[in-house]
Amino acid sequence: MAAALRTRIPARLGGATASRALGMTPDGKEAGKVVGTSSGGRVRSFEEIPHTGTNRWLNLLTFWREGRFRLLHKHMESSFNTLGPIYREHLGLQSSVNIMLPGDIAELFRYEGLNPQRMVLQPWALHREIRGHEKGVFLKNGAEWRADRLLLNKEVMLSAAVKRFIPHMDEVARDFCRTIGSRLEDQTDGKHGKSSLTLNPSPDLFAFALEASCYILYGERIGLFSSTPSMESQKFIWAVERMLATTVPLLYLPSALLERLGASLWTQHATAWDHIFDHAETSMKRGFQRLSSRPDVGEVPGVLGQLLEKGQLTRETIKANMTELMAGAVDTTAVPLQFALFELARNPAVQESVRRQVTESVGRAQGDPHKALEGAPLLKGAVKEILRLYPVGITVQRYPVRDLVLQNYNIPAGTLVQACLYPMGRSAEVFDNPLTFDPARWTRMRQERADGGAAFRSLAFGFGSRQCVGRRIAENEIQLLLMHILLNFHLSVSSSQDIDTKLTLILQPESPPRITFRML
Numbered sequence: 001m002a003a004a005l006r007t008r009i010p011a012r013l014g015g016a017t018a019s020r021a022l023g024m025t026p027d028g029k030e031a032g033k034v035v036g037t038s039s040g041g042r043v044r045s046f047e048e049i050p051h052t053g054t055n056r057w058l059n060l061l062t063f064w065r066e067g068r069f070r071l072l073h074k075h076m077e078s079s080f081n082t083l084g085p086i087y088r089e090h091l092g093l094q095s096s097v098n099i100m101l102p103g104d105i106a107e108l109f110r111y112e113g114l115n116p117q118r119m120v121l122q123p124w125a126l127h128r129e130i131r132g133h134e135k136g137v138f139l140k141n142g143a144e145w146r147a148d149r150l151l152l153n154k155e156v157m158l159s160a161a162v163k164r165f166i167p168h169m170d171e172v173a174r175d176f177c178r179t180i181g182s183r184l185e186d187q188t189d190g191k192h193g194k195s196s197l198t199l200n201p202s203p204d205l206f207a208f209a210l211e212a213s214c215y216i217l218y219g220e221r222i223g224l225f226s227s228t229p230s231m232e233s234q235k236f237i238w239a240v241e242r243m244l245a246t247t248v249p250l251l252y253l254p255s256a257l258l259e260r261l262g263a264s265l266w267t268q269h270a271t272a273w274d275h276i277f278d279h280a281e282t283s284m285k286r287g288f289q290r291l292s293s294r295p296d297v298g299e300v301p302g303v304l305g306q307l308l309e310k311g312q313l314t315r316e317t318i319k320a321n322m323t324e325l326m327a328g329a330v331d332t333t334a335v336p337l338q339f340a341l342f343e344l345a346r347n348p349a350v351q352e353s354v355r356r357q358v359t360e361s362v363g364r365a366q367g368d369p370h371k372a373l374e375g376a377p378l379l380k381g382a383v384k385e386i387l388r389l390y391p392v393g394i395t396v397q398r399y400p401v402r403d404l405v406l407q408n409y410n411i412p413a414g415t416l417v418q419a420c421l422y423p424m425g426r427s428a429e430v431f432d433n434p435l436t437f438d439p440a441r442w443t444r445m446r447q448e449r450a451d452g453g454a455a456f457r458s459l460a461f462g463f464g465s466r467q468c469v470g471r472r473i474a475e476n477e478i479q480l481l482l483m484h485i486l487l488n489f490h491l492s493v494s495s496s497q498d499i500d501t502k503l504t505l506i507l508q509p510e511s512p513p514r515i516t517f518r519m520l
C-alpha cells in the first residue's frame with residue numbers, strides 16, 4: 001500500500017507550486033543552494049516523498065464526506081504510521097510536507113529565516129480585507145510583522161510584564177476557587193461533613209479565562225464570578241467557538257468564492273468575527289474612558305493602557321492586536337484546563353505529588369504567586385504534559401527560506417512544512433511510555449538527554465521569534481489556576497477511560513469531562 005503511494009507525481013499536482021519546485025521563496029526570491037542533513041546516500045527528489053493521494057479535490061471531497069476535518073489529528077497520526085516520518089498531503093487549496101521527528105523539526109526551524117512565516121489563515125485575512133480592518137501580528141508578515149511584534153513582546157512576553165500581570169491572574173484564580181467552594185458548601189450537610197460536587201467545569205473555566213483575559217488585556221474586571229454571565233460575554237465565547245469551528249474547512253476552500261456565493265459556511269465565519277471585533281471595540285471604548293477619567297494610583301492599565309501610553313502603535317494597529325489577543329486568549333487556556341483537570345483527576349498519585357510540591361512552594365513563597373510557581377516545577381511539567389498529549393494547535397508551520405533536506409528528501413524553499421505536534425507527542429519513538437501522564441518526565445529528560453534535539457519535544461507554543469505571543473499569559477494563567485485548585489480541592493473522575501477529541505482549529509474534548517471536586 002505504502003509502496004503504491006510512493007508514485008512519482010507531475011509537478012503541477014505536487015505539494016510545491018512550480019515556482020517553489022524551482023526553488024523560489026514565497027516572496028519570489030531565488031532560493032539558495034541545497035543545505036541540511038541527510039542520512040547518507042542519494043538525496044531523493046521532492047516528488048518522491050510519500051503522499052496520501054495527489055488529487056487534492058478528490059481528497060478534499062473524501063474528507064468532507066467522512067467528516068474528517070474534526071479528526072485531522074488522528075488522520076495525521078495514522079498517515080505517519082502508514083507512510084513513515086515524512087509525507088505530503090494535498091487537500092483542496094493546501095499542500096504541505098508533514099514531519100514529526102524532533103531532529104527534522106529542529107532542522108526546519110534552522111531555515112525559518114529572520115521573519116518566519118506560518119500558514120496564512122486565508123479566511124481570517126479575507127474578513128479583515130472585506131471589513132477594512134487592519135491585521136494584527138497573527139496575520140502580518142515580513143518587516144511589518146517584526147516591528148509590531150517587538151512592541152507587543154514588551155507588554156506580554158518580557159519578565160517585567162509577566163511580573164505585572166501575575167497578581168491579577170492570581171486574584172481571578174482565587175475567585176474561581178471561592179465560587180466552586182461556595183457551591184460545594186451549599187451541598188454540604190452538617191451531619192455527613194465533607195460533600196462533593198460533580199460538574200462539567202467547562203463553563204466556569206471559560207468564565208475564568210475570559211475574566212482573566214479582560215483584566216490583563218483591558219485592565220477591567222467584568223464580574224463573571226459575582227453575577228450571572230452577561231449576554232456580551234456569552235456572545236463572545238460563542239463567537240470565538242464558531243469562528244474556530246468554521247476556520248478549519250475554510251482553510252482548504254476558496255473563501256473569496258464562498259463569500260461571493262453567500263455560502264452559509266462563510267457567512268457564519270464572518271458573522272462570528274464581526275462579534276469578536278464588536279467585543280473588542282466595546283472593551284476598548286470602556287478602556288479609553290477608564291484610562292482618561294480615572295488615572296488613580298493602583299488603577300490597572302492592562303496591555304491596552306501600556307500600548308496607549310507608549311504611543312508607538314496607531315490606534316488601528318492596537319485595536320487589531322487587542323482583537324487577536326482576545327480571540328486567541330480564551331479557548332486556548334480554558335480547553336487545556338479541561339484536559340488538565342481530567343488527567344489530574346484520573347491519576348490520583350500524580351495529583352498528590354504535584355499538590356505536595358505546590359503546597360511546600362506556596363509555604364516558602366510568603367504570598368508571592370510568582371515565587372510559588374517558580375518553586376513548583378511539577379506544575380510546569382503538568383502543563384507541558386497536557387500540551388504534549390493535547391496540543392492546542394496540532395501543527396506548527398513554516399516556509400523554509402532555503403532548500404533543505406529532511407529524511408533524505410529535498411524540500412524546496414517556500415514549501416509549506418508542518419511540524420505535527422499531536423503525532424509527535426504520542427509517539428513511542430520520541431517519548432517513553434507516551435500515553436502516560438507524567439509531569440516529572442520533563443525534569444528527567446533535561447537531566448538524561450544530551451542530544452540537542454531534546455528541546456524540540458516541547459513545541460506547543462511554537463518556536464523562535466514567531467512563537468506564541470500569548471505564551472507567558474497562557475502558561476501562568478493555567479499554572480496559577482491549577483495551583484489554587486490543588487490547594488483547595490481533591491479531584492476525581494468516575495471513569496478513567498480516555499476522552500475522545502475533536503479539532504475545531506484547536507484540539508478539544510469531544511464532550512467536556514465531568515469532574516468531582518471535594519474540599520481538602
Ligand code: HEM
Nearest residue numbers: 137138325328329332392460461462463466467468470474
Ligand atoms: C496553551 C495556550 C496556547 C497555545 C498552546 C498557543 C499556541 C500557539 C502557537 C503554536 C502559535 C504559532 C507559533 C509559531 O508559529 O511558532 C501561536 C501564535 C499566536 N498566539 Fe498562541 N497559544 C496559546 C495561547 C495564546 C494566548 C493566551 C494568546 C493571547 C493572549 C495567544 C495569541 C497568539 C497570537 C496573537 C499568535 C500569533 C503570533 C505571531 O504570529 O507573532 N495565544 N500560539
